[in-house]
Amino acid sequence: MKVTGFTFIKNAVKFDYPVVEAIRSILPLCDDFVVAVGNSEDDTKGLINSIDADKIKIVNTVWDDSPEMKRGGKVFASETNKAFSEVPEDSDWAFYIQGDEVVHEKYLDIIREGMLKWKDDLRVDGLLFKYLHFYGSYDYVGISQRWYRNEIRIIRNNKSIWSYRDAQGFRKGDSLKLNVKPLDAYVYHYGWVKKPEVMMEKIRNASTYYEDIRWIQEVSRGQDAFDYSSIDALRRFEGTHPAVMADHIRRKNWDFDHDISFNKLPLKYKGKTFLKKYLGINTFYENFRVI
Numbered sequence: 001m002k003v004t005g006f007t008f009i010k011n012a013v014k015f016d017y018p019v020v021e022a023i024r025s026i027l028p029l030c031d032d033f034v035v036a037v038g039n040s041e042d043d044t045k046g047l048i049n050s051i052d053a054d055k056i057k058i059v060n061t062v063w064d065d066s067p068e069m070k071r072g073g074k075v076f077a078s079e080t081n082k083a084f085s086e087v088p089e090d091s092d093w094a095f096y097i098q099g100d101e102v103v104h105e106k107y108l109d110i111i112r113e114g115m116l117k118w119k120d121d122l123r124v125d126g127l128l129f130k131y132l133h134f135y136g137s138y139d140y141v142g143i144s145q146r147w148y149r150n151e152i153r154i155i156r157n158n159k160s161i162w163s164y165r166d167a168q169g170f171r172k173g174d175s176l177k178l179n180v181k182p183l184d185a186y187v188y189h190y191g192w193v194k195k196p197e198v199m200m201e202k203i204r205n206a207s208t209y210y211e212d213i214r215w216i217q218e219v220s221r222g223q224d225a226f227d228y229s230s231i232d233a234l235r236r237f238e239g240t241h242p243a244v245m246a247d248h249i250r251r252k253n254w255d256f257d258h259d260i261s262f263n264k265l266p267l268k269y270k271g272k273t274f275l276k277k278y279l280g281i282n283t284f285y286e287n288f289r290v291i
Helices: 019-029 042-051 066-084 105-118 196-209 214-220 243-250 268-281
Strands: 003-009 032-037 058-059 094-096 101-103 126-135 140-142 148-155 161-164 169-172 179-192 234-236
Touching: 003 066, 003 101, 019 032, 019 042, 019 101, 019 105, 019 243, 032 066, 042 058, 058 196, 066 161, 066 196, 101 105, 101 214, 105 126, 105 148, 126 196, 148 169, 148 179
Parallel strands: 003 032, 003 094, 032 058, 126 179
Antiparallel strands: 094 148, 101 179, 126 140, 126 148, 140 234, 161 169
């Protein structure tokens, strides 16, 4: 079995992306790794080069900022597809990881077993992961409907598969959902744990890649720092973080505290959760088909 990892990144230093940790977290499962490095304003390329020269292949790209590519953030999917197109033909699986996602080492054996188990079952287009979305700090995770619960991160090396919307997930052919098998493994998403000033700068930068930026304008109007206190519902994280994140977490330079007694979960969300938990009826949006 051959596995190739792939991702895209731009301005990783400027916006404090843990992309090195992301790549290193799954590198033990990958025979090689493709990184599409966009035209950055910092030394993102040097950062990627510092990881593992024997495994890493850098593809230099220029992000398309045309109006067409701003519709729904299509440029992110485009960059994902550029990296995926460089995955060698002899690879069985392509393992996708975004620049703010990290896999805990305790899941590596489970993931490897899943890839081996379904490698020759061509009905399976990909493997599905669970998600933990950290918010404000490394001590809290989001629990409301605004956070996606699952997503595909391993896909069969089939070039009829393509990145969907703003790299939310994957589709195949004429926008068909992928047939997937779920893994009992989590992706730790660290996209919302930056220092408030850096978070606001990242949000403003992201707005340049979307056509509709009203929500971004609302949260950033007249502010130099992102207001994390507006979140609806969180819970304390009681587990351990991936070992590769130790230094990154140690360098955290701000404090965030949230009173979970003030959580506000919409009645609609509570109803959906009840149906799924107690009646087995899933009414949440899913960008895949579990087989």
